[in-house]
Amino acid sequence: MLEIIIRLALLICSISMLGLIYRVIKGPSVADRVIALDAIGVNLIAITALTSVVLNSHAFLEIILLIGILAFIGTVAFAKYLEKGVIIERERNH
């Protein structure tokens, strides 16, 4: 029973990632694309966790934290680009 539910959850996560990829390509504004990319990162974490349950191994658990940190840094960089127009400033002006 658990096996079937986990495989169903993997399928649903994959389908939702396809929808998010459609939003990244089509998205009317840049903010839509950024949020879709962040959600793809979250879905990637879910798929990695479900895969590690299916394969019954704890080798992927560090990768989950890694994807989380990298997705966070990417989202922060995009947010700063949208807010200030520059990612790495030479000198702050305040």
Added chain:
Amino acid sequence: MRNTNNIILETAVKVLLFFIALYSVYIFTAGHYYPGGGFIGGLMTAGAIVLLLITYDIKTVVGILPVNFRILTAIGLLFAIGTSAGSLIFDAPFLTHAFGDVHLPILGDLSLHTATLFDLGVYFVVVGVTMTIIQTIGEDE
């Protein structure tokens, strides 16, 4: 551009930075038997410094970390080549690594490998190259 005040990011990064740096050290040392190693550890350290660069600016980060990343790359290459060429002294093929079980007072029984030193070289090279690329891109406007 508007003069925005990103106090939430600055406060959060002051805590998060140490967790990311600690995690990179963990994943570097775990790399012998589990997923991880010098390459991904170096990428995590570079990610922590990039987060610092995004939150603050180049001038502040150079003040915090007065490291020339090109020299760090050279030191890393020296480590990697030196530890792999060291096996030639003992009449063994290039890149042969040695290991031994050592008993230390507090840490207990440890299996120490010279491959860790090679991995440390890889770590320095990855941090140096990544930060050189990002600083070069960030500096021209």
